[in-house]
Amino acid sequence: MKRILALCFAFGLPLIAAGQPAAQPAADLELSAALAAVEAAPESLVAHDALLRVHQAAVRKDYKNGEALAAPLEKSYRAWLARAPGSLGLNYGLGSLLYSHEDPRAKPFLLKVVELDPKRAKVFQMLAIDAERWGDEAGGSEFMRRAAAADPASPDYAFYYASGLGRVNPAKWEEASLDVARRFPTHERGAQALYWLGARAKTEAKRLQYWEQLLAQFPPAKFNWSASAMTGLFDAYLRSEPARAIVLARELERAGVREPKQWADRAAFAENYQSARALLGAGKAAEAVALLDKLPADRRSSNARMIALLRAEISAAAGDPQAAYDALAKRHAATPEDETRAAMAVYGGKLSKSPGQIEADVWALRDAAAKPAPAFDLGLYTSEAKLSLASLRGKVVFVTFWFPGCGPCRGELPYFEDVVGRFRGRDVVYLGINGIPKQDDYVLPFMAGTKYSFTPLRGTEAVTGPGGYAVRGYPANFLIDRDGRIVFRDFRAHDEESNLVLQRMIESLLDRPASTASL
Template sequence: MILNRLNAAAMLLTGMLFFNSIEGFAQHGKNEVVTDKAQLAKLKAAVEASPDSLSVHTAYTKAIGTENPELEKQYAIWMKKHPKSAMVPYGIAKAYLNEESPKAKPYLLKAVEIDPKFTEAWGGLWSDGERWGDFKLSASYLAKAAASDPSNPTYAFYYASSFSKTDEVKWTKMSLEVAKRFPDHERGAQALYWLAVRSKKTVDKMKYFELLHHSYAPGKFNWSASGMSSYYNILLSENPQKAVALAQEMQKTEKEERKQWPGMVLQAQTIAKAKTLMDQKKGAEALTELKLLKLSKYSSFKTELELLKAQANDVAGNTRGAYDSLIVVFAKSPSTALRTAIASYGNKLSKSTAQTDADIWAGLNANAQVATAFNGLKRYLSPGEASLADYKGKVVLLTYWFPGCGPCRGEFPHFENVVQKFKGKDLEYLGINIVSKQNDYVVPFMKGSGYSFTPLEDVEGRAKGNLDNRNAAPMNFLIDKEGRLIFSNFRTDGDNEDDLELMINLLLNPKQA
């Protein structure tokens, strides 16, 4: 599975494990196949001696390899020989699950048929069901996994989380119950973490982060440690002095090999000092302080920092500098917050809306590049192949994905919310599947999910140029009607759908930004 390029905690959005590249995905479940007949015979004998042991099944399936046609033949024999053993079909199902193979499903169904309380088999059906796109059926499997073992914190957490988009009240209540029931388990901390991250209101985010902070020691629970980083970013904007206190506390328990919090203490102190200076109308001094800050590559505070710099410029009487700086930032990383600030500073400079729009487009045009053409991508839902030229005259929202990609599936509903607002407009929504081994999932996924993107299959080894996904998914691009790449490497979630809507609107109506 594939890197999603956000912080490590966010990589577990849907409860799946992710790998850093296509190569990593290919190696998942890839083992040294054993060719020595004596060794295979020994592993086979171990299964026959202990058919209810998962470890012996794992050793055998790794040794023979899932590509070997003898694997299914052997398991057909064993299932017939041990008709009451749910572990036998699960043994081969687990091997296929590890590779996200569609072949897992019938064996998982056989396992739960034999043992309706087989928690991990129900869990396997749940994760496999997500790849088929039948979310209602998948949710029923998850419910059965949780019911089969109420003491299991993993499925209690995932079952509670499954209501986050359909019943917010139930999700909140169940997540708090998970945190209360499992005070010594990471899943309890994770339940509070996601309550904080997914809450819409800042006040609720802060409330749940505080609860996480006090209920789960960050030095002991990884989800709490990750949560404190997210909480810190909110505090930088809302209460920088409190961010200083949190960072100072965290650096005392930080592991020696990481040592990120001392820098974050300094960062919060700088923000607090700059805001105080601006309150004192000392904009130039505040800007000097802010320019000293060096944020990490993945910091979520980058836009906020640019807005603060612009504010300092404005306080110093350099409104033109504030305006120009945000035009540059917007061209690379657009957001509604930046657009609002640009309009405000433009108004102070007596610029009309048309003039502001023209300045924004001058910035976008300066960075625009002709999108690297693609050709020969197989269509899944209709005959023939697709090329970028087929969509000339349309804005193209392009995402790289694959059925097993949890972050991709997590992003699709937000894309869909935005795309549906442009129904009937000149917008084409394309999804390029980068894992051909999962082709069997694609058409059922599209039919079951109801998502509106056009699925295409990637061509191995093709030159991607400026549309290169770098062996990662999801990776997103927006191409204008003239075939120029305007926006890239952005993500969309429940907090920033309006940013994607803004970007699409800009490209659909370049003279009406």
Template sequence: MKRLIKIALICSLAIPTLSIAQGKKTETVADKATLSTLAKAVEAAPDSLSAHDAYIKAAGVTNPAVVAQYDKWMKKFPKSAIVPYALAKAYLNHESPKAKPYLLKVVAIDPNFTEAWGGLWTDAQRWGDFKGGDEYLKKATESDPQNASYAFYYSSGFRDKDPKTYHDLTMGVAKRFPESDRGAQALYWYATRSKDVADKMKYYELLRNSYSPAKFNWSASGMTSYFDLLLVEDSKKALELAQDMAKIEKQEKEWTNLKLQAQRVNDAKALMKEKKSAEVLALLAQVKLPRYYSFNKEILVLKAEAYALAGNTNAAYDSLIFAFAKQPGVKLKSVINGYGVKLGKNEGQVNTDILKYINSNAQAATAFTLKNYLTPGQTSLSDYKGKVVLLTYWFPGCGPCRGEFPHFENVVRKFKGKDFSYVGINIVSDQNEYVVPFMKGSGYSFTPLEDIEGRQKGNLDNRGAAPANFIIDKEGRVVFSNFRTDGDNEDELELMINLMLDRKG
């Protein structure tokens, strides 16, 4: 039975960069007369999902009376897969651990209920049961081979396990679904997550040529990422891309601005060749790009080059140290070392200068004492004195968190046996039931703590969102924050931790 029932599937491949934790809400239960009318509508059409949705919304998904009512309906309509699915769907959307039993009831009644298999996959991610989730996802794709969404999700699951299969399945999704934005999404992520720059450019071009940016949102998004890459690799080609994209009516405003920025970058590079440092600096000061653009770091390097061109190597060196202290980068560190050599400094002296600036801005981290899920009692920040700490805020239903965890693990395993700890604070207590199974199933190495609603977090404030990441030094001071880790910048996290571990005194 193939159904195209829309539900909120949380996947690390198809989610925003942050998840906002839903605070506890006091549900307003409708009056008895209204509930009676809505219940009668369900009984008159038990396979109407909209009727179920209306009832659950009015009764409240956390209302125990809803469970009792659905127990009755499941007995009254034993052949209806929609009855248990309606409640399961509500629990899934609520990110509740209660969803799984009802989803299993659905597939027992109807083994071809695609969205129920998909729901089991989503739920499995929250339990940390990734292997089981893969099996559920496979069943979802088998139950409806023409479902572009599940074809995309399934192909993406091979990204870290089998690169060749990931490539072949991704290209298959793009070929099989030329009219679906999921096909564009598959190519977008393949290009974005490619390690090799030439591959990135190749697949962004394939995305552009296969899925018109004027028609497909994921292709339009891909062109933004491609533009950012081209600013680094071939700024003239970046300008050409911006000129083409600006011709698309719904993209005109954004890309007219990006076209201007690309022109400024190209003009600045031309002026650099003419050794007109003052003009270069004036022009680069006008370049305004979205803060998430990787090229923003390149602008810093170009500015430093202009300072050096004017004979002010100290200004070049100092400006990059200032930038590095806020957002470390491996390439940035290499460039700083180069200017250090020109100033007669070795790498150790450069590190001392960097740490001096970081120390001058470090602040004592706001103390906390929170419940530890894995051991009796509580854990305090003071317990980690003498250790460098990677602190992340998360919750089991947070797709971006689950997407970031593997990259954290790739880095933190390198510090086993060192004075380093990895801590994760769960910000959604309603999902406590997920936490211990998630830790055991995933094998992730962080120490899970439970946050306290309304706690004063000071300079460790996640502002209700996850993930939010901090590096705390051995003295208990916040030294780095507001960073994310993915497949392209694991080395930056490693660099931050190493700097703090290697620091003397």
């Protein structure tokens, strides 16, 4: 009891006088007890994990004050470590605490743990993820290999090792992922390995191969990752064999996979798509028009462009090329695609529009939607200087809001780098604004390790908040034209097709001169 009272005092927790009613909040009592357990058994990793769970529960309730909540815990750990610097348990506890906050200071404590216990697989995984934040993908892969070797029966470590190979050894990634699916046929990680093989496949044939294997080996009614892949498989069938898409949707509806009503709707959509194409091919465009309302364009679908082009084709064949042109112009203004532009040229020709008029129509839509980019003047990481948006007027500015611990951010940066590289020597400025200041220490090592070309800037609440770019999640991407207006936003890059769209966005901004007023 004395120990708990002392810990309460050290952490600023309210004390309860003997004989008085228990008024101390349950969360405080839980934290006090967890601290006492660690002090009583500092080498017990179970005790440290329990303390961390209590802390994380408190942070979830008061996320904005997470660092303040961690500070007294860190202070106690450092005091304990000053007395026992070689303690595996205390190094584990402090390393885990800092790691849970994505704090760059976690690394030396985690390294000490695996030095003391080379079989500590969980800590190798922490080090692997931390290495990616430092921009050390090869080091991260090696740490993950050691995690999998330390616990070969774990599907988690096997999967994450295989997944990480995709960035450092793509050929081995495919082999290792198939091995995960083979070794763990009853675990979600086996399904997840096949899911990502299909999602990242470079050809449609490979995508079908992996997702059909996933469907056969991991029933979607039992495996979440298999269920997640079925929308993609449905879309792939719709592109090549609509009849198979219908069969798949009906089977998944009967199996009760993830909101069966949605699968019933997809089956009906595929049936209407098949009917519309048949009517169009038979020269019955007027009858096909009746199906337009049953073929809604879902921008999230990988078939969004295909459906938009079909709808336009039906409208034009039914004698309304203006409706076809207008629909594609609206799509092309936001998502410039070569196929859409080619179809616009055909329908524009029927309306006696020149290429210049088509370009003007697209830009009229963009101008109507464009918004002034919020001004900023942000610190550089490479010097004490600042960089302002105003100083870049007359150039095309590509801004990505990111932070080193953001997996989706790191995932798309290689694609962005590929696209930006196509514009070397032209008026394109590529900026990466770090939205999590506590991860500042990661930034320069990350840039050095990855060799990415964006200029990293120090983000502020003013630039990420509602009065700035209103960043609600990371990554958040913007393209700003020569006049300082946001023309494109909320785009992503994950394959060659999306890369080409981004390339066309940048080209469209480069090809348009700045207005006289902005120069």
